[in-house]
Amino acid sequence: MKQLIIFFGLITLLSCKRTNQNTIVFHAYPFIPNADKFYAELESDFKKQNPNINLIIVKSDNYYDSANGIIKDDTADIYELDCVLLQDFIDRNLIQPFPKTYSIDTSNWLEPDNVGIQEESLYCVPHWLCSNFLFYKKGDKIKDSKNLDDIKKDLGKISSLNKSLLIDLYGKSTLGELYAEVNYCKNFNRANSSGTLDFSIFDYEVEKILNKIKSLTYKDWGRRKDFHDYKEAFYPRQFAKGNGRIFVGHSESLYNILDEINNGCYEGENCLQADQISVMRFPLSDKSDDYLGWMDGLSINKNLSGQKLRNAITFINFLLSKKVYEEALKKEANCSPRYLLPAYKQYYFDRQITDFAPLYPQFYELVKSMNTITNKNLCQDLRLFGDSLTIRINKN
Numbered sequence: 403m404k405q406l407i408i409f410f411g412l413i414t415l416l417s418c419k420r421t422n423q424n425t426i427v428f429h430a431y432p433f434i435p436n437a438d439k440f441y442a443e444l445e446s447d448f449k450k451q452n453p454n455i456n457l458i459i460v461k462s463d464n465y466y467d468s469a470n471g472i473i474k475d476d477t478a479d480i481y482e483l484d485c486v487l488l489q490d491f492i493d494r495n496l497i498q499p500f501p502k503t504y505s506i507d508t509s510n511w512l513e514p515d516n517v518g519i520q521e522e523s524l525y526c527v528p529h530w531l532c533s534n535f536l537f538y539k540k541g542d543k544i545k546d547s548k549n550l551d552d553i554k555k556d557l558g559k560i561s562s563l564n565k566s567l568l569i570d571l572y573g574k575s576t577l578g579e580l581y582a583e584v585n586y587c588k589n590f591n592r593a594n595s596s597g598t599l600d601f602s603i604f605d606y607e608v609e610k611i612l613n614k615i616k617s618l619t620y621k622d623w624g625r626r627k628d629f630h631d632y633k634e635a636f637y638p639r640q641f642a643k644g645n646g647r648i649f650v651g652h653s654e655s656l657y658n659i660l661d662e663i664n665n666g667c668y669e670g671e672n673c674l675q676a677d678q679i680s681v682m683r684f685p686l687s688d689k690s691d692d693y694l695g696w697m698d699g700l701s702i703n704k705n706l707s708g709q710k711l712r713n714a715i716t717f718i719n720f721l722l723s724k725k726v727y728e729e730a731l732k733k734e735a736n737c738s739p740r741y742l743l744p745a746y747k748q749y750y751f752d753r754q755i756t757d758f759a760p761l762y763p764q765f766y767e768l769v770k771s772m773n774t775i776t777n778k779n780l781c782q783d784l785r786l787f788g789d790s791l792t793i794r795i796n797k798n
Contacts, residue, residue: 425456426713429478431530431698432461435657435740440730447729448720455713479706479714485517485697486784488526488776497701499523504715506722510746512769513697517776526699527718528745531769533695534583536684537641537649537659539674544648549685550614557618557647564672566620568637568646571612571795572630578788579696580615584608586694586773587687601783609794611686616795620646625795634658644672650684653741653765660738681764695772697745733758743769 430441441459448457460478473481483491491497504524508516511528518526538544547553553567560566570576582601585608616624623629629636635658641649642662649655660676667673683693700718702711720726727746732755733739739759749755750766777783 423709424454424713425458426479426710426717427458427460427477428480428717429473429482430459430461431482431484434742435654436737437461439734439737440740443729444721444726447726448717451720452713452716455716457717479703479710480717481701481703482529482698483526483701484781485526485699485774485776486781488517488699488701489778489780491701492520492525493778495704497525498704498706499525500527500702500715501711510748512745512747512766512772513774517697517774518699518701526697526701527722528697528699529722530698531695531743531745531772531774532652532654532698533693533769533772534580534650534684535653535765535768536682537638537651537655538647538680538682539678540680542647545680545682547685549687550611550618553648553685554614554618560618560620563620563623563645565647566623567615567618568641568649569615569619569624569651570630570637571616571619571624572627572792574785574788574792576630576788577612577791577795578784578786580612581608581787581791582775582784583684583694584611584686586775587692590692601777601780601787604787604790609791612791612795638662639666642674643667644674653681653743656741656761657738664738679761681761681768683768692771692773695769695774697774699745728752728754731755731759731762741765 430437434440441461445457445459449455473483473487481491481497483497500523506524506527512531513528518524518528536544544553544556547556557565557567571580585601585605588605588608588611619625635655637646638649638651638655638658639662640646642659643666649659656679659674659679663673663676686693700721702714702718706714727744727749731740731742731744731749731752739755741759741761743765744750747766747770750762752762756762
């Protein structure tokens with residue numbers, strides 16, 4: 403009997419070990435439109451194609467550790483990393499380079515700085531891009547603005563909400579990101595490689611520019627914690643209702659704008675029509691067309707090897723496949739398109755996507771000159787600056 407128990411115990415141990423080798427945990431970026439639906443379908447489709455791999459997708463609103471800027475869950479096999487964290491993950495030996503045998507076509511990458519490649523090693527494969535863009539109503543002469551002074555002149559005196567800029571200027575992450583984007587446009591020009599990007603020292607000139615942006619908003623609309631915390635994306639939905647002449651936000655804000663137009667507008671409201679919306683670069687500087695954006699990419703836990711590493715790469719290839727990109731970006735029944743920005747240029751002209759999301763060619767003209775960065779302690783530095791700016795930016 404004792405031998406039988408030992409025998410079954412050994413089988414159980416081997417089975418657990420084998421199951422663990424066939425299980426991969428993906429720490430997914432949670433802040434995408436309709437995330438639950440997307441990740442549930444992603445997990446189901448992958449398991450159908452790979453029945454021997456047990457995929458577990460973990461997403462959490464608590465994406466970063468506020469103390470050190472690192473993702474709290476260190477048990478994941480695959481990370482979706484914002485490039486602000488990438489250098490810290492490399493320096494702390496949390497991720498490993500992709501195997502030299504890993505093959506990926508970089509000719510379609512829309513990430514010109516290749517922050518995921520260091521010392522000829524690939525640490526991070528691009529997945530999504532993002533930045534702040536300016537949305538406006540077609541025909542508005544605001545489209546000719548070259549800088550903030552042009553916008554300020556065009557908007558004139560902000561005497562009412564519908565003449566104003568809608569933008570979220572609250573919270574350390576939001577303001578830290580804007581600080582970096584303004585700093586980049588103020589201090590860097592890719593055309594002649596001039597300027598420096600030092601995010602370790604606070605730039606008070608950037609603070610002045612952020613206050614200029616704030617002056618384009620109506621009363622305290624950009625500085626409201628309740629608007630910032632509103633779970634249904636307050637500012638893009640207000641833009642959809644005509645409450646604001648222009649709106650600045652990420653590309654995926656279009657999901658909320660279109661959802662409000664289709665499902666939230668009532669008769670008698672001054673709501674936009676979907677075909678009235680256009681997009682342009684948020685002109686923080688007139689130095690050049692270069693501006694700063696962010697890359698979310700896929701990285702592998704340093705401890706993976708053997709079959710587990712091969713399984714992880716199988717999932718990454720699946721996630722970057724044409725089928726999955728099209729499923730993520732095309733319009734679904736009763737849902738607006740997500741308008742996430744793929745890190746590969748062919749999808750901006752893919753009819754499976756653009757037939758339902760026609761602004762992608764416009765976005766391509768903007769992101770093709772977008773630049774990305776990573777740096778040691780960048781996430782921490784920007785959050786500290788953002789925390790300070792939350793207090794320092796003047797209220798109306």
